[in-house]
Amino acid sequence: MTRLSIPTILLLILSCGANWAQTPKELHPVDEDGFNILMRILEIDPNIPLDPRITEKKENETTIREKIVFRGVQGRLVPAYFEYPKDATGPFPLVLMLHGWSGSKDSWSEENNYHSGGNVKNGLLEKGFAVFAFDSPTHGDRIAENDYAPGNHYPGPEAEGRTNLMTLQEIVLGTVRDAQRGLDYLSTRPEVDMDRVGLIGYSMGGWESFPLTAAEPRIKVTAACVTPARMDAYNPIGSEHYIRGIGDRPYAMFMGREDSMCPIDHALGLYDLIPSPQKKLKIYESGHKLPVSYAPEAVDWLTRHLQ
Numbered sequence: 001m002t003r004l005s006i007p008t009i010l011l012l013i014l015s016c017g018a019n020w021a022q023t024p025k026e027l028h029p030v031d032e033d034g035f036n037i038l039m040r041i042l043e044i045d046p047n048i049p050l051d052p053r054i055t056e057k058k059e060n061e062t063t064i065r066e067k068i069v070f071r072g073v074q075g076r077l078v079p080a081y082f083e084y085p086k087d088a089t090g091p092f093p094l095v096l097m098l099h100g101w102s103g104s105k106d107s108w109s110e111e112n113n114y115h116s117g118g119n120v121k122n123g124l125l126e127k128g129f130a131v132f133a134f135d136s137p138t139h140g141d142r143i144a145e146n147d148y149a150p151g152n153h154y155p156g157p158e159a160e161g162r163t164n165l166m167t168l169q170e171i172v173l174g175t176v177r178d179a180q181r182g183l184d185y186l187s188t189r190p191e192v193d194m195d196r197v198g199l200i201g202y203s204m205g206g207w208e209s210f211p212l213t214a215a216e217p218r219i220k221v222t223a224a225c226v227t228p229a230r231m232d233a234y235n236p237i238g239s240e241h242y243i244r245g246i247g248d249r250p251y252a253m254f255m256g257r258e259d260s261m262c263p264i265d266h267a268l269g270l271y272d273l274i275p276s277p278q279k280k281l282k283i284y285e286s287g288h289k290l291p292v293s294y295a296p297e298a299v300d301w302l303t304r305h306l307q
Contacts, residue, residue, distance in 0.1 A: 024268035029240040035214075038241060041173065042215040044073050044180050052185050055079075062086055063125055070185050072137075072178040079141040080134035080182060081105050083121070084191050088128055093196035093306040094186060095124050096179060096219070097133040098205030098212075104140025105133040107202075112292060115202045119295035127303050130192055134182055136175040136204070138166055172204065172237045176212045183218055194218060198302045202226060203261075203288065206253075207239060214245025221250040221305035223298045226259055226288050229266040243273045250278040250305045254294050256286040278305075 030038070048071060056067035065083040072078040084092055099107040100115060108131070111118035121131050138146035146166060166174070186192045198221045201209035206227035213222045230238040251274050255267045264283065271281045282297060284290050 022265050022268060024272050025263070025265040027240040027266070027269040027273060029238075029243060029273065030234070032244070035241065035244055038211070038236065039215060039245070041236070042176055042180075042211060044177050044184075046184075048073065048075060048181075050181065050185050052188075059086060068185070070181060072181055073174065076137070076142070076145065078134050078178050078182070079105065080132060081109070082130070082132050082186070082189070083125065084130035085125060085128055090130070090191040091193040092128060092130040092191055093198070094130045094132060094192045094194075095198045095200055095302055095306075096182070097121065097131055098175065098179070098199070098201035098208050099133065099136065099139070100203030100205055102139070103203075103205075105135050106140065108133045114289055116290070116292045116295045117202070119292055120200065120298055123296055123299035124302065127299065127307070129302075129306075132182060132186060134178065137171045137178070139171075169235075169237050172208055173211070175204075175208050176215060179208070179212050180216055183216065187218075196220065196306045198222065198306050200225065200298055200302065203228065207237060210239040210242040210246075211237070213249065213251070214242040219249070221302060222246075223252045223254065223301050225254040225294065225298065226256055226262060226290060227253065227267070227270070228261040229263060239270055240273055243270070244275065246274055246276055248276050248278065250280075250301075251276050252280040252282070252298070252301045254282050254290060254298060255284070256288055256290055257283050258285070258287045261288050 050070045052068060052070040054066050055069055058065045063083050064086050065081055068080045068082050069077050097108045107115045108117035108121045124131055135142045187194050197218050199209055199213060199219045200223040202225040206224040209222050209224040213219050227239055253271055255262060257264050284294060
C-alpha cells in the first residue's frame with residue numbers, strides 16, 4: 001500500500017475538493033435557437049468605416065504605447081491603448097483587456113488598484129505580449145455619452161442619480177460589439193499575431209467575456225474574473241446563455257468566495273456548464289476585489305495557451 005505524505009494529501013484535497021464545498025446553482029441557458037438570436041444581436045456591420053488614427057505615442061525603456069481612436073458599432077469614437085514590447089521582434093501574441101463598471105482603459109495601467117490591472121498588464125508585456133484596452137460606452141474618455149455623469153445601475157436610496165442615456169444591457173453588449181471592431185483594427189497591425197489572441201475581463205469585463213468569446217472565434221483563450229451574476233431569467237447579458245459558444249477553447253474563471261455580486265453557487269453553476277475540457281476555476285478567499293496574487297495566475301493561464 002502506497003503511503004502519501006501530509007503535503008501530498010493536502011495538495012490533493014485543495015485541488016479536488018476545497019473549492020466545491022457548495023452545491024452548484026442550476027442555471028437555465030437558452031436553447032440553440034435562443035443562442036443563435038443572441039449571436040445575431042452581436043453581429044457588427046462591416047460597412048461602418050473604422051477610421052482609425054493614432055493620437056498619441058509614448059515610449060519607455062521596454063514598451064511602446066499608442067493611444068488609438070476608432071469608430072465603434074454606432075459610429076461613436078472608441079479610445080484605446082495599444083502597447084507592445086519595444087525591442088523585441090513581432091508579431092506578438094495579443095491580450096484584449098476589458099475593464100469593470102466605473103473603470104476605464106486606464107484601470108489596466110495602475111498597479112495594485114481594484115483590478116490589480118497594471119500587475120496583469122505589466123506581467124503580460126514582460127512575457128512578450130501586446131495588450132489592447134479600450135473604454136466601454138459611457139466610461140473613461142467616453143463619459144460624454146452619459147452627459148458627463150458617472151453611470152450607475154445599482155438600486156437603493158443611496159444610489160446616485162443616473163442620466164439613463166444607456167442601459168446596463170446596452171453598455172455590456174455595446175462593449176462586446178466594440179471589442180470586435182477593435183480586433184478588426186488590430187488585424188491590420190503587423191505587430192499582432194492574430195492567430196494568438198487572448199482575452200481577460202474583470203467584473204463587468206468578466207461578464208462581457210462570455211458573450212465576446214462566444215461571438216468572436218479569433219479569441220483563443222479567456223480569463224474571466226469575478227463575473228457578476230444575473231439572477232433574472234432570459235436576461236440578454238446572462239453569462240450562461242453564451243456558454244455553448246465557448247466550445248473547446250481554454251476558459252478560466254477567477255472568483256471570490258465572499259463575492260456578493262456573484263454567489264459562489266452561481267459561479268460553480270457557470271463553471272459546470274462550460275463545455276471545454278480545458279477549463280479552470282480558481283476561488284480566492286476574497287470578495288469582489290481579488291487579491292493581487294490573481295494577476296500572475298491569470299498571466300500564467302494566458303501565457304500557457306498562447307505561447
